Amino acid sequence: AQKITQTQPGMFVQEKEAVTLDCTYDTSDQSYGLFWYKQPSSGEMIFLIYQGSYDEQNATEGRYSLNFQKARKSANLVISASQLGDSAMYFCAMREGTMNSGYSTLTFGKGTMLLVSP
């Protein structure tokens, strides 16, 4: 079974509108972390936002917020006021295990291509 599922291969949004990119995850760990990365056409992976499994509040970073629903095992990324520069591939990723393990291996979803139109 996939650990990270992103069901939207592609999404379209008009500039200045909000968009939600879906991510569901599968883990039996109590302690885990969820990440979102942006990959523009240049290929670099840009960290956007992080949510820990014990965090009670949804993470926010500027125009990015993470809609964390633990019982449903979903961690959707919400981008408010979309900009043309937001057009990119977006990846959801999960770190399993405790912070005391000394390292983390991230499992990535297959990504969602977001296109922002004027």
Place this chain on the structure above:
Amino acid sequence: SQTIHQWPATLVQPVGSPLSLECTVEGTSNPNLYWYRQAAGRGLQLLFYSVGIGQISSEVPQNLSASRPQDRQFILSSKKLLLSDSGFYLCAWSRGAGGYTFGSGTRLTVV
């Protein structure tokens, strides 16, 4: 501040030729280091990770190997490339169990 360097940016190699991709991190010590591969239109697949000099863990058995000769240097190698080795290779580092910082990637085409 910490930076991660990865080179070359692009590489075209014939089938059967050797490969060496290098990644170095600056501004931190004892980082965890990772090699990921991204096939066209797909997500990232973890290939190797290292928590210290000479310590390499392989996630997927294949035609590639990794080495960590120095604390902040991580090398991805192959003795004989296959067509299926084509892809976008990303190096990353992390501190403890935190999130990753990625390098700019190497686009490898095996012809």
